[in-house]
Amino acid sequence: MIEIKGLTKRFGNKPVVEDVSIKIQPGAITSFIGPNGAGKSTLLSMVSRLLDADTGEVLLDKNDVKKWKSDEFAKRVSILKQANFLNVRLTIRELVSFGRYPYSKGRLTIEDEQSVDQAIEYMNLTDMQDKFLDELSGGQKQRAFIAMVIAQDTEYILLDEPLNNLDMKHSVQIMKILRKLVDDLGKTVVIVLHDINFASVYSDNIVALKNGRVVKDGPTNEIINSEALREIYDMNIPVQEQNGCRICVYFNSHS
Amino acid sequence: MRLWMLIVAAVILSFISLFIGAIDIKPSDLLNWDSREMQIFLISRVPRLIAIILAGVGMSIAGLIMQSLSRNKFVSPTTAGTLDAAKLGILISMLFFTNVTYTQQVIFSFAFALIGTLLFMQILDRIKFKDVIFVPLIGIMYGNILSSITTFFAYEADLLQNISSWLMGSFTLIIAGRYELLYLSVPAVILAYLYANKFTVAGMGEDFAKNLGLSYKLVLNIGLILVAVIATTVVLTVGVIPFLGLIVPNIVSLYMGDNLRKTIPHTAVLGIVFLLLCDIIGRVVIYPYEIPVNVTVAVIGSVIFLIMLIRGRAYAK
Numbered sequence: 001m002i003e004i005k006g007l008t009k010r011f012g013n014k015p016v017v018e019d020v021s022i023k024i025q026p027g028a029i030t031s032f033i034g035p036n037g038a039g040k041s042t043l044l045s046m047v048s049r050l051l052d053a054d055t056g057e058v059l060l061d062k063n064d065v066k067k068w069k070s071d072e073f074a075k076r077v078s079i080l081k082q083a084n085f086l087n088v089r090l091t092i093r094e095l096v097s098f099g100r101y102p103y104s105k106g107r108l109t110i111e112d113e114q115s116v117d118q119a120i121e122y123m124n125l126t127d128m129q130d131k132f133l134d135e136l137s138g139g140q141k142q143r144a145f146i147a148m149v150i151a152q153d154t155e156y157i158l159l160d161e162p163l164n165n166l167d168m169k170h171s172v173q174i175m176k177i178l179r180k181l182v183d184d185l186g187k188t189v190v191i192v193l194h195d196i197n198f199a200s201v202y203s204d205n206i207v208a209l210k211n212g213r214v215v216k217d218g219p220t221n222e223i224i225n226s227e228a229l230r231e232i233y234d235m236n237i238p239v240q241e242q243n244g245c246r247i248c249v250y251f252n253s254h255s
Numbered sequence: 256m257r258l259w260m261l262i263v264a265a266v267i268l269s270f271i272s273l274f275i276g277a278i279d280i281k282p283s284d285l286l287n288w289d290s291r292e293m294q295i296f297l298i299s300r301v302p303r304l305i306a307i308i309l310a311g312v313g314m315s316i317a318g319l320i321m322q323s324l325s326r327n328k329f330v331s332p333t334t335a336g337t338l339d340a341a342k343l344g345i346l347i348s349m350l351f352f353t354n355v356t357y358t359q360q361v362i363f364s365f366a367f368a369l370i371g372t373l374l375f376m377q378i379l380d381r382i383k384f385k386d387v388i389f390v391p392l393i394g395i396m397y398g399n400i401l402s403s404i405t406t407f408f409a410y411e412a413d414l415l416q417n418i419s420s421w422l423m424g425s426f427t428l429i430i431a432g433r434y435e436l437l438y439l440s441v442p443a444v445i446l447a448y449l450y451a452n453k454f455t456v457a458g459m460g461e462d463f464a465k466n467l468g469l470s471y472k473l474v475l476n477i478g479l480i481l482v483a484v485i486a487t488t489v490v491l492t493v494g495v496i497p498f499l500g501l502i503v504p505n506i507v508s509l510y511m512g513d514n515l516r517k518t519i520p521h522t523a524v525l526g527i528v529f530l531l532l533c534d535i536i537g538r539v540v541i542y543p544y545e546i547p548v549n550v551t552v553a554v555i556g557s558v559i560f561l562i563m564l565i566r567g568r569a570y571a572k
Contacts, residue, residue, distance in 0.1 A: 050462050074468030081462050087326065088459050089512040098456060101467040106452030106516070132512055152467070 001026055002047065002077075002156060002188075007056035009042055016042045018212040019056070026155075028204035029182050029189045031220075033196055035233060038209040040192045041160050047190070048079035048158050060156075074102035078154040080145055082164050092136075092144045093129040096120055099151030119151035123177070139170030146177060157181065159191045163198065171195075175202045200224045201245045208232040224248065256510055261524040268531040272307065273300050275535060277543040298431045306426055306434040307534055308527050310493050313440040313485040315526030316447050316519065318500025319507075320478045321372075323458035323515060325379055328508070329391035329564075331500035332486045336398035340371020341483075341490045342418060343405045350412055361436065364491060369483035371401060376479065388564070424494035424549035426534055434492050443484045444523070446477075451515035454478055458513065496530070496549055498556030503529055505563055 002024040009017040017039040024030055032040040045051040047058050049065050058065045060076060068076075078099075090098075096119050100112040108116070120129050123143045133141055142162060149157055159178075163171040179202055181187040193199045199206055199220070206223040208216035215232055216223050223229075224246045229237040237250045273296070274280055280300070284292035318331040325335070332338050344367025348360045375397055379390060409418045447454070457464050457474045464471040489496065507521045530548070533555060537546040 048466070050465055070465075070470060071468035074466065079462070079466050087328075088455075089508060090455075090514055091512060094512070094514045098452075098459075098467060101452070101456060101469070 001059075001061060002190075003059040003062075004043075004047065005057050005059065007043070007046060007053050007058065009039075009046060009051065009054050015212050017046070017053075017209075020209075020212075020214050021056075022207055022214060022217055024156075024188060024190055025205055026188045027182060027186050029178060029191065029202060030205040030207060031199035031203040032190070032192045032207050032209060033194075033199050033232070034209035034215075037211075039212040040209055043209065044079070044158055044160055044190065044192055045081075048077055049073065050079065050081075071102045074152070074154075076154055077156040077158065078149045078152045079158040079160070080149055080162065081160045082162075087134070089132050089134055091130050091132055092125050092147070093120065095133060095144055096129075096147045096151050099148040099153075102152065115153060116151050119147045122150055123147040138165050139167070139173065142166060142170070142174060143177075146174070150181070154187075156188045156190065159189070161192050161194060163193070163195065171198065178202065196224075196229075196248050196250070200248060221246070256521070258520055258524065261521065261528060265524055265527045265531065268528060268535065269304055269308075272304050272531055272535055275538050276300065299429075302431045302434050303426050303429045306429045306437055306493060307530050309437040309440055310489050310496065311499070311526040311528075311530035312444055312523040313437070313489055313526075314496055314499040314530075315503040315522045316444050317482045317485040319504035319515065319519065319522050320447060320454060320482055321500070322504055322508075323454045323513065324475055324478045325376065325390070326458055326460065327379075327385070327387060327390045328505055329387060329501065330394060331391075331498075331504075332482065333495070333497045334391040334398070334501060335372060335375045335394040336401050337368050337372045337375075337482060337486045338490055338495050339398040339401035339405070341365075341368040341486050342495070343367050343371070343401050344487075345491065346405050346409055346414065346418060349414060349417070350408065357436075361487060361491060365483055365487040368486045368490075369480060372479050372482060376475075420494065423547050424496035424552070425545075425547035426493060427545050427547065429493070437488050437492050440485045440488045443481045447481050448516075448519050450474070450477060450481075451519055455513065455515045458515075494547075494549065497553050498560055499526065499530060499552060502556050502559050502563070506559075 004020055004022050007017055007020045008015065020043060032043065034040055042051065046053045060068065065073065093116065096116050097108060099119065100108055100116060104112050120126050123146060125143060125147055128140070133144060136144065162174055166174065175198055178189050178191065182189055203220050205218065206216065206220050207214060208223060210232055216228050224239055226237055226239055229235065229248065235250060236253045237248050240247050240249055274282070278295055280292045280296055284290055285296060287293060314332065321330050321332065321335060322328055341364045344364035345360050347367070348363035349355050352359055375394060378393065378397070382393070405418060409415045453469060453474045456467055456469050457471055461471045503526045504522050507518050507525055511518050511521060530552070533551040534548045537548050537551040540546060
């Protein structure tokens with residue numbers, strides 16, 4: 001269980017995240033949404049220890065994340081930031097193998113090799129596992145990184161805008177995979193999303209941030225309605241239901 | 256390319272290197288332990304070969320570590336000020352102590368190489384525009400500034416002749432008793448191999464490394480210390496050899512990728528082959544005289560570097 005208590009982060013004098021307190025529901029997808037500069041990515045970075053908070057704490061199983069040993073923490077929580085610009089020439093298999101680093105420190109056991117095989121298989125990358133990352137398309141690359149995270153086998157998977165630079169087809173593909181990770185493997189996924197409709201269709205819970213503060217926090221169906229959206233985005237957004245999905249039609253809205 | 260092919264090439268070139276020189280030595284001469292040829296062989300030829308092997312391995316591995324940690328294909332001891340800082344260190348030790356000992360020179364040179372490289376990494380951290388070409392250009396400018404400082408103080412202190420000898424990488428003066436410092440690079444290279452996985456992970460960026468539970472700063476610092484040890488031993492015994500740490504790891508990266516555990520053996524052996532080849536060429540073009548190895552390396556290396564720059568921009572990104 002991840003619990004965030006009174007988390008604040010300032011860059012210079014400007015507060016980027018201010019007094020945020022939320023609980024992440026295990027075994028569900030939680031999306032962080034909000035306008036640019038709302039502090040979504042900063043919040044995610046603090047949860048995953050990439051950034052230190054100024055005040056407040058993040059608790060993983062009731063223990064401050066800062067007190068966890070690095071390799072133990074890496075077996076519980078993984079984070080994927082936008083990785084498309086990575087210029088290291090590794091094959092997919094080599095990359096996925098590094099997911100086992102917290103367990104094996106690079107000397108893979110037979111069990112490690114097996115989980116690497118499974119992760120590659122799970123992401124449908126078996127045929128191209130010996131290709132170099134720089135030979136892949138954006139969608140394939142993103143799948144390779146998710147395979148690495150699967151091999152890392154953490155309970156919590158945090159992703160910072162994983163749909164960036166992906167076309168519609170690949171975005172849907174990635175979101176479906178995340179859904180499967182939660183439904184089939186019981187993972188807890190926390191994701192920063194820009195497109196509110198992906199958040200609406202695929203997540204269980206939504207945390208909406210604005211100017212560093214939490215404005216809404218709850219199950220998806222309580223957040224995706226015109227009233228709440230106005231509060232978050234300062235926009236008039238009609239919500240329509242299509243095949244049981246709530247779609248926000250914001251393209252021609254006037255504030 | 257297979258590792259055994261490189262090893263065969265290295266062995267053949269080593270054999271040639273042992274039997275080329277102003278004095279004609281045939282393998283049959285070595286049957287007589289007391290012969291003059293045997294003496295030359297043991298005092299000059301063998302040490303020279305060992306020095307070439309150690310310098311070739313060392314400089315290539317140092318370049319590989321730097322490229323991985325800086326996440327830039329064109330950063331190397333010559334394009335990040337490491338060698339210039341090492342030279343400055345030697346000069347300072349000479350100005351500081353009137354009768355400078357070898358150990359003092361080694362310590363000063365090591366400290367300066369380390370601080371100089373750290374400083375460059377700090378500069379790298381701060382600039383926003385991280386273009387593959389722009390970064391090494393900054394490194395070269397930075398190295399030239401260090402070099403100018405060295406030249407200025409050397410001129411003032413009448414030590415110009417001294418420092419120009421370190422500028423010129425050459426194996427001509429390597430004889431028994433003058434190269435043994437290079438053995439210090441052996442543990443550094445072994446350690447680099449043991450740390451290969453950590454360097455690869457660190458090479459994917461701080462966030463990526465932290466996600467896998469790696470203490471990024473520690474690995475970075477260990478890498479820079481290894482680079483400084485290697486650079487110091489090479490500058491103090493052989494002198495500056497340009498391009499080696501730049502070209503060799505890049506060629507290996509092209510056909511093998513960037514997984515250091517896999518590429519370190521190839522990089523090491525290719526470094527030996529390349530440096531041996533350059534040294535042999537330098538010894539035969541104006542036989543029985545010699546061209547210092549840094550000239551042949553620079554001529555061949557700069558051509559390869561240019562090709563990499565023009566063709567490789569896409570690959571290095």
